[in-house]
Amino acid sequence: GMLKNMYFKSFKSKVLIIHILLLSCFDSAYSEFEKPEYFDQGWGNEQRIEFYTSPQGSYIIPKDWFFSIYESHSGERFCSKKNLHRYRFIVFEGCDEGVKNNSTLKTNQLDSFLPVGLAVEKNNSNEHWLGLTCAACHTRSMIIDGEQYIIDGGASLINFNLFIIELFETLKSTLEDPIAFNNFQNIIKPKDITKLKSDMQLHIRYLEGIVQRNSLKKYPMEYGRMDGFGMIANETLGYSLNNEENVVPANA
Numbered sequence: 258g259m260l261k262n263m264y265f266k267s268f269k270s271k272v273l274i275i276h277i278l279l280l281s282c283f284d285s286a287y288s289e290f291e292k293p294e295y296f297d298q299g300w301g302n303e304q305r306i307e308f309y310t311s312p313q314g315s316y317i318i319p320k321d322w323f324f325s326i327y328e329s330h331s332g333e334r335f336c337s338k339k340n341l342h343r344y345r346f347i348v349f350e351g352c353d354e355g356v357k358n359n360s361t362l363k364t365n366q367l368d369s370f371l372p373v374g375l376a377v378e379k380n381n382s383n384e385h386w387l388g389l390t391c392a393a394c395h396t397r398s399m400i401i402d403g404e405q406y407i408i409d410g411g412a413s414l415i416n417f418n419l420f421i422i423e424l425f426e427t428l429k430s431t432l433e434d435p436i437a438f439n440n441f442q443n444i445i446k447p448k449d450i451t452k453l454k455s456d457m458q459l460h461i462r463y464l465e466g467i468v469q470r471n472s473l474k475k476y477p478m479e480y481g482r483m484d485g486f487g488m489i490a491n492e493t494l495g496y497s498l499n500n501e502e503n504v505v506p507a508n509a
């Protein structure tokens with residue numbers, strides 16, 4: 258029994274060390290390199306860019322809002338490279354430089370500052386929104402012999418739960434904090450502040466619904482794991498059909 262316990266503790270220690278080493282490798286894979294290499298996967302850069310940026314009907318947040326809010330815990334601009342790396346998005350250029358000139362917020366000039374897998378799409382009101390694409394969860398960054406390589410179609414390490422939870426919390430705190438809201442509305446310069454607040458309240462409830470329907474806080478999935486099938490089923494067969502009986506915790 259004693260030998261078995263000693264072996265188990267030693268095994269746990271080794272696993273912990275490997276886990277720490279892997280996380281450090283993952284951190285470098287997502288933060289230190291600017292010009293990645295690509296394996297020959299049978300398609301060119303034009304197809305790759307199309308895969309990264311083609312919208313798929315997922316409306317997560319208005320584009321102007323995404324570039325204008327500050328993360329509620331760290332105070333970082335939400336779209337900054339430093340913040341997006343926390344969720345393990347692949348970011349080639351952070352929005353930090355791009356948003357210095359506020360007049361660019363309503364143009365396409367900031368689209369190049371989006372991470373892989375966040376695409377721009379117009380809604381029925383001709384407004385520009387951002388939504389997740391397949392590339393967000395199926396593009397992998399790896400470090401091999403000191404070089405960064407991107408594997409298109411590979412399993413990413415994105416922490417979707419944390420991203421959605423903190424996006425919801427950040428938008429909520431932006432609306433509720435007078436100073437944060439004043440800074441926010443000074444950046445996006447809305448025509449109607451009352452309508453802006455109403456739109457924010459509606460979308461905050463929508464994001465909160467995603468968190469609650471899928472039990473994202475109860476079942477944190479960490480990096481590289483999410484119940485994609487469960488979440489899609491909850492949003493389509495539950496939320497869209499207004500049928501709570503079809504909703505189950507997204508914890509597979």
